[in-house]
Amino acid sequence: MSTRPDVELRLPAESAFVAVLRMTTAGLAARLDFTLDDIEDLRMAVGEACGLVLEDADPGGDLHASYDLSDGSIEVSISADARRRAEPDSDSFGWQVLTALTSDVRTRRDGDRLWLTFTVRSSIAA
Template sequence: MEPVIEDDVVLLTVPADVGYLGVLRTATAGLAARLHFALDEIEDLRIAVDEACAMLLAIASRGAELECRFAVSDDALTVEVGVATIRGARLPAESSFAWKVLTALTTSASATVADSRATIRLLTRRAP
């Protein structure tokens, strides 16, 4: 019987400022490399995380922090990035270019906006 691999979870919190996105991109690449993703898959995921963060920074409240949760399983990496938002904030429509980028670069992408908080969830499965 195969051993069950529990998800490893890494939590990172950085100021909601473009200057800190490199930290999240580097963490993304390191965790994807740990899963033995191909180099092009790693780069796609880095770009997707960057795009998701850019969407969130556009609606972040002043002084907010980006909270990033990476869940590593045996064949996938899930990245959830969330931020406190300004009143009435909305993410771009799912038909927007930004969403087309996210869905093209990941296995799946979804978002929620509720209670002055927005979260984008990206799932990427390693190619067989």
């Protein structure tokens, strides 16, 4: 990323730590005055994005999350070191949920690291 994110977290690439990211996400959204429904949508989106990147994550690797906050929206980037270079399956249930709850969903590779980035906008700011 070209600019420094507002918030960054690095956790073990294990599904048990996804709850930490979901709670952090909810706290950040609450500080931006997102509605309860918007916060829950964002928490679900983070959970699905984590599921997609953790499918092929290296055991013992790291799960990274970064958040760019603006007035009425949050851009979230979730990544993990991947064992193989496959992109997420766009026909999977997780991908369908992620794209339904968010906007501007995109993937990118940085070496062996797979990134999923998306934006969620507050319904109040819309």
